[in-house]
Amino acid sequence: MKYLKFVISLLLTVIIYYGLNTKFGSVPPIGKFLNPATGIWQNEKDETITGTVSIDGLKDKVTVHYDEQLIPHIFAENENDLYRAQGYITAKHRLWQMEFQTMAAAGRLSEFIGEAALNYDRRQRRLGMGFGAEQAIEKIKEDPETMAFLEAYAEGVNSYINELQPKDIPVEYKLLDYKPEPWTTKKTALLLMYMTKDLAGSDTDLEYTNALRIFGKERFDLLYPDFYDVIDPIIPKSTDWSYIDVPMTETPASELPLDTISKTIEKPHPDNGSNNWAISGQKSYSGNPILANDPHLGLNLPSIWFVMQLSTPTHNTFGATLPGALGIISGFNKYIAWGETNATRDVQDWYKIEFKDEKHSQYKYGDDWRTADLRVEEIKIKDKAPFIDSVRYTHHGPVTYDQNFMGDNKLAGYAMKWSGHIGGNNQRTFLELNKGKNYDDYVNALKHYTAPAQNFVFASTEGDIAIWVQGKLPNKWKGQGKFLMDGSNPQHDWQSFIPQEFNAHTKNPERGFVSSANQHPVDESYPFYVFNDGFETYRNRVINDFFNSRDTFSIQDFRDLQNNNYNLKAAELLPHIFNTMDTSSLTEEELQILNEIKAWNFNNDIDELGPSIWSAWWRNLHSLLWDEYKVDDVALKTPYDYQTVHLLKTKGDDAFMDIIETPETETAGDLFLISFKKAVKSLMDWKAENGSYNWNAYKATYVGHLLQGLPAFSRFNLPIGGGSNIVNATKKNHGASWRMIVEMSSPPTALGIYPGGQSGNPGSKYYDNFIDDWAAGNYHNLNFMQSDTGTDAVIGTQTLISN
C-alpha cells in the first residue's frame, strides 16, 4: 500500500512539475512565469537609472543623465566609449525588441515561435536577408573605424546581457520561454536589412508582367503611366540638368518573358513612407532655418525608435535611433539637422532563370551555362526537426521563386536583383552625419549610402537647406526593371550605376524650402530613367502648396502641418461625383448620408462623419472599378490612386468602368451610385454593431505590440485623425512613427514625440507614456544638454565605468 501511495505521489509531483514548467501552445510555463521571485512579477517596475555600473572595455568614465521622458543623454570621452554605451543603454531599455527584429530579419522566428513562423522565415531566407547582411559586413570591414564602433556597440549590448539575472530578462522572453543570445555586428547589419526590406523591398515587376500580358501595352501605359498629368517632384521642375554628361544606357532590342505568375510574396506595407521638409532663413519667422521629419511606419510597441543624446567632447547629437544601429538616424547636432523619407526608387528587379536540368546547379547566361551557388538555409524550429530550404544564387541574386517555393516549373525560377544585396556601409553615413558641421560634411556622409534609397533633408545653422535623393541607383535603360526580365540575356543585367554626384538634389532652391513626401523625385527632364513604382501624389502637393502660400512660417505652422488632416484625394474626386451622380434613386437614409458627406470640409478630423463615409465609399468604388483584376491565380496590382481618380474623372465611359458580372454596360456615373449604396449599407451595418461612425471610432487607430499585436501589450482606439495620402498619415496601425521639428538656432532647439515610450518593458510607466500626447498632436521639448553638468531636468544619473 505504501509503495502504491509513494508511486502515485511521485507521479503527481512529476506531473505538476512538468505541467507548470512547460509551455503549452501560447500558454507560458505557468509556474516559471508566475513565480514572484523570477517570473513576470520581477518585471513590475521601472528601469534603474541611477548608480554606477562597470562595463568591460570602456576607456573612460561615461555619464548618462535621464530626463523626465526617460531619454538618456550620454556623455562619453571618446567615440568608442560612446557607441559601447549606446549599445549598453539601448539593450537596457529595448533588449527583446532589438533581438526580435534581427531574428525576424534573419528568418529565425521559428526558433522560438515554432512552426507558425516557418513560412515567414522561408520568405526572409529566400529574399537573401542573411546574404545581404553578410555582404554589408564584408563592405564595412574595409572601414576599420566603423567596424571598431560596431564591435564596441555589440560588446556594450553583451555587457548588459551578461549582467542580466534570469529574473530581470524582459517579459516577452518569459512569455515565449527563451533567452537572449549574444549580440553580434552581423545583427546590426541585419537590422539595417530589416529597414531596407521595409522601405525598398517592394516592387511590382511580376504583377506588371501579368498586367502587360493580359491588357496589352497600350492599356498598360494608360493604367500605369511613368508620370501623371500633375506632379510636384522633390527636386523642383525648373532644375537644370545639363551638367549631367554621362551616356544613358541603350535599350536593347530584345523580348521580355511574358510569364503567368500566380502568386508573389507578401510586400511591405504600401504606405511605408514619410514626410520631411526644411525652410530657409528667409522663410522662417526667426531667420533660422527650420527642419521637420516624420517617418510613416507600422505603429508598434516597443516603438521602432528610441530617442537619445549622444555626446563626446568633439560632437553632440540628439534624435531618434534605431535600436540595433549606431548613432542618431533622424536628428540634429550643434550645427546641422537631417531627416529621411523613402525615395521609393525601383531597386529590386526580377530575372527569369533557365536551369540546365532539374539539379538546378547550372543556369543559362549568354551562350554558356553558369554555376548557381547553393546556400543551405537551415531553419531551426522550436520542438521540431529543422527545415532545410536551400536557395540557389545566380549572379543576379537569389532564385527566390522556384519549384520549392511558390513555383511549379522544374526548369525555371525567378531570381532577384536587389540593391539590398550589394553590400554598403550605410552605417558610416549616419556616423558622419552625427558629426557633420556643414553642407559639405552632409554631402560627404551621403556618399557611403547605398540602400534603402532615401531623400535626406538637411538644414544648418550656417543657413543652408538641401535635399538629396541618395542611394546606389542603377542606371537603367528606358523600361528596364518594370517587368520580369530575361536572366540569360546579358543586356538585361544592370549595366552600371548612376554616378553618385548625379543623384537628384537641390541646395538652397529659390522657393526657399525643400520637401519630400515619397513623390516623384524629378520630372521628365532628368536624364536618367525613373519610373513610377508607387510614388505618392497627395501629401507632397499639400505640403508644397502650404509653403508656397505665405512668406514666413513659425514652429506652430510646422506642428500644424505635421498634424494636417486635409484629404486632397477626396477633395479632388468628391465634387466631381456630386456634380455627376444621379441621385433620383436614393432612399431617404442614403440621401441623409449623402448630405453628411456633402457637408464635409475634407478634413479627416476625429469627430467628422465625412472621412468614414468617404473611406467606405472609396473602398467599394475601387473594388467595383477594378473588378477586372479579380482573376484567380494571377498576381496583379491595381493602378495607383491618382490614376484611378484621373480615369474616373476623365474616362468615365472606358471599358474598365463596366462591371463584368452584370449584363449592363456601366459608366463611372453608375459606379459612383452603386458603390455609394453599398457603402451606405456597410456603414449602417457598422453602426448597428458599433454605434456612431465618426472617424475616430471608424478608423480605430491602435499601436500594436511587435508580437502580432498582443492585445495585452497594445493600445487601442487612439483619438487621432488623418489617414492614407494625408500629411498626418495615421491610419489604423500605421503612420507618423516619429515627429521632429528642429529650429537651427545656436544651439538648435527641437520638438519631438513618437507613439510609444522609451521603455520596452510593459511593466514600466515609460512603456507607452507618449501615446496620448502623440495622438493629441502635442510635442515634447527635446532637452539638448550642452554639457554633462546635470540640470534640474535630470531625474537620474548613471555612471558607467571601466572594469
Place this chain on the structure above:
Amino acid sequence: MNTNILNFIITLLLALAFSIFLPWWSVMLAAFVSAVLFSLKGWKVFFIPFIAVFLFWTGYAFLLSNDNNFTLAKKIAILLPLDGNPFLLILVTGIVGGLAGGFAGIFGKQCQALVKK
C-alpha cells in the same frame, strides 16, 4: 510547538531561502523537505504546504505589484485572460504556487513513510 505550525513555518522559511538562488520549483523542494522533517496527517499533508506557499507567492506578488500601481499585472491579467483584474492574477499565482507546494508535500510525506521502517 505542534507539527502543523512547525511544518508551516519551515515550509515558508525554506521557500523564502531557496527562492533566492533556485528557480520556481524551489517551493516544491521546500515543501518536500519540510514534509520529510515534520510529518503531517490527513488533508493537512496537502493543505499546510499549500497555504504556506500560497501566502508566500500572493504576498510577494502583491508587494512587488502594489509598488508599481499593478501596471504589469493588469496587462498580464488580460493576456492569461483574467479580465484585466490584477487581484485575480495574484490569486492565480498563489494557487499555482500552492498546488506545487501541496503536491510536493504529499510526495515528501510518502517518502518519509517509505524510509520510516
